[in-house]
Amino acid sequence: MRKLNQLTRLLAAGLLLSGLSAGLFAQAQQDKSERDRMNNTTLTGCLSKDASGAYTLxxxxxxxxxxVAGAADLEKYSANNKVTLTGAAKTDASGKSIFEVSKLKHVSDTCKVPSQQ
Structure with a gap:
């Protein structure tokens, strides 16, 4: 009878620890998801590619x-298409600011680039 009580307590403690661990893991995942969402920005404009192969919005x-860099679809829409890009500002190895694209949405096959003044 005494061994049964000890086994029951041990089992209850194990279940409690498992439940707490699962709760902490779920909270950590939610925090990461929230941080990612807060760091994302959306930009819309005309996508082009210069002679060096760099993409510009x-x-x-x-x-x-x-x-901009990152999404595989950049090449497909780099002929002055209007796109909406989702991503985050980063700094590359040379210290240059770059927008790292995580999602691309094609808006239009044409785009009006403002005239240079």
Whole structure:
């Protein structure tokens, strides 16, 4: 009878620890997901590729250019297509600011790049 009590207590303690561990793991995953969502930014503009192979997103309204990299679909839409990019600003090895694309949405086959002043 005494061994049964000890076994029951041990089993209950094990279940309690398992439940706590699962709760902590779920919270850690939720925190990471929240951080990722907060770091993501969405940009819309004209996507182009220069002679060096670098991709640039130009804002249709302001003309501000942003160097972008990351998504495999960049090449497919690099002929001055209007796209919406989701991602985060990063710094490359040379210290240059770059927008790392995690998601690309094609908006239009044409895009109006503002005239240079």
């Amino acid at each position: 130009t804002d249709e309204t302001t003309g501000v250019k942003t160097t």
